[in-house]
Amino acid sequence: MLQTVAWNPDLPPAARLRRLVALALSSGRPVALWRLPGEAAARLCLSLRVDDAYVGLPPALEASAPAGFAFFPFQDSDHNPPLFLPADVYFDLSRPDEVRLSAAAVSRLPQLRQQFAALPAPDPLPWHVRPRHAPRPATQPEYEVLVRAGVEAIRAGTVQKVVSSRAVHRVLPAKFDALAAFEELQLRYPTAFVSLVSAPGAGTWLGATPEVLAEVGEDQVFRTMALAGTQPLLPGHAPSEAIWRQKEIEEQALVARYIVNCFKQVRLREYQETGPRTVAAGDVLHLRTDFAVDLRNVPFATLGTDMLRLLHPTSAVSGMPRQAALDFIKQHEGYDRAYYAGFLGPVNLPEPGAARLYVNLRCLQLRPEQAVLYAGTGLTPDSDPTKEWQETELKLRTIGAVLE
Numbered sequence: 001m002l003q004t005v006a007w008n009p010d011l012p013p014a015a016r017l018r019r020l021v022a023l024a025l026s027s028g029r030p031v032a033l034w035r036l037p038g039e040a041a042a043r044l045c046l047s048l049r050v051d052d053a054y055v056g057l058p059p060a061l062e063a064s065a066p067a068g069f070a071f072f073p074f075q076d077s078d079h080n081p082p083l084f085l086p087a088d089v090y091f092d093l094s095r096p097d098e099v100r101l102s103a104a105a106v107s108r109l110p111q112l113r114q115q116f117a118a119l120p121a122p123d124p125l126p127w128h129v130r131p132r133h134a135p136r137p138a139t140q141p142e143y144e145v146l147v148r149a150g151v152e153a154i155r156a157g158t159v160q161k162v163v164s165s166r167a168v169h170r171v172l173p174a175k176f177d178a179l180a181a182f183e184e185l186q187l188r189y190p191t192a193f194v195s196l197v198s199a200p201g202a203g204t205w206l207g208a209t210p211e212v213l214a215e216v217g218e219d220q221v222f223r224t225m226a227l228a229g230t231q232p233l234l235p236g237h238a239p240s241e242a243i244w245r246q247k248e249i250e251e252q253a254l255v256a257r258y259i260v261n262c263f264k265q266v267r268l269r270e271y272q273e274t275g276p277r278t279v280a281a282g283d284v285l286h287l288r289t290d291f292a293v294d295l296r297n298v299p300f301a302t303l304g305t306d307m308l309r310l311l312h313p314t315s316a317v318s319g320m321p322r323q324a325a326l327d328f329i330k331q332h333e334g335y336d337r338a339y340y341a342g343f344l345g346p347v348n349l350p351e352p353g354a355a356r357l358y359v360n361l362r363c364l365q366l367r368p369e370q371a372v373l374y375a376g377t378g379l380t381p382d383s384d385p386t387k388e389w390q391e392t393e394l395k396l397r398t399i400g401a402v403l404e
Contacts, residue, residue, distance in 0.1 A: 043090070212357075343360060
């Protein structure tokens with residue numbers, strides 16, 4: 001249970017947020033900031049001790065889980081630990097005169113106030129750097145070879161669908177400030193889940209993702225979505241005017257069927273399916289089908305957690321069948337995705353029983369003098385290597401805009 005306390009009302013909210021982020025980063029502590037889709041105010045979760053980050057999948061969609069922020073990799077490994085950052089300090093900019101503290105933070109309240117008051121807010125802010133080498137960027141010919149290998153595997157029946165991806169390096173602008181970039185992403189993409197996560201070992205990740213993995217709101221409705229298919233939003237046109245190729249329609253249908261199959265595995269029939277419909281994510285359009293389950297009407301107390309285990313990594317970021325697609329990615333992709341295509345989001349914040357987890361897409365990893373950007377495409381038997389390269393270029397624009 002978090003306790004609410006008054007917190008430096010003389011400082012403007014933006015200055016208070018910067019000071020809290022600086023407090024975390026200057027002392028080597030994990031910190032996460034996020035802004036939910038359609039909301040105006042950002043929120044912050046700060047952990048006092050790195051050792052308190054839980055490793056392993058928490059009961060993330062159950063009210064009994066602790067309050068905090070989940071940050072999970074594409075696949076667990078010694079190099080990519082799954083993190084759950086306890087909310088020792090929780091700050092909501094819509095309520096700027098107060099913070100909510102865990103019992104551990106309340107016991108250290110005088111020290112925290114002193115550190116907060118004495119700490120300058122550096123400009124630009126520092127950030128945690130992932131100790132492993134940055135992945136090598138793929139050239140266009142190399143990526144097209146990967147796409148052709150994926151198409152051949154599909155046609156041979158090894159996989160039904162596979163998602164290929166690549167990393168790109170970009171030079172950071174002079175005096176790049178991660179918090180300022182986070183604020184810019186909020187303005188650019190009001191319907192995305194915008195995040196900035198920085199933790200020792202995992203590094204610092206900035207993103208604006210359109211894709212819900214799993215969420216349970218205060219209304220106790222479990223939600224997930226099938227999001228696939230990509231094309232640019234043409235100037236002067238509404239999303240509803242988009243015309244989709246058979247390739248994108250089939251790709252999206254595969255993801256939707258995967259979710260339905262997950263429901264079947266837990267013997268759930270009471271779900272609502274809506275879509276597919278065209279949605280905009282910045283300057284990019286996708287096909288989306290929404291799924292909802294009213295938890296008050298089904299006898300599955302652990303449905304959220306069970307579905308999370310079945311869904312991640314989804315077919316939208318790996319392929320089908322999942323293990324065959326993961327084997328292909330490991331053999332052919334040639335780099336470590338780390339936390340790209342993993343998932344992240346608040347759990348039991350602001351209240352117990354609420355959790356909102358998103359797929360970590362349209363993201364970048366911050367290095368000392370460069371950013372590593374990530375993008376991928378879902379392959380089908382009709383995929384054209386050059387067009388798949390162009391699709392990744394289109395997706396890279398979303399997060400790359402903050403580096404211009």
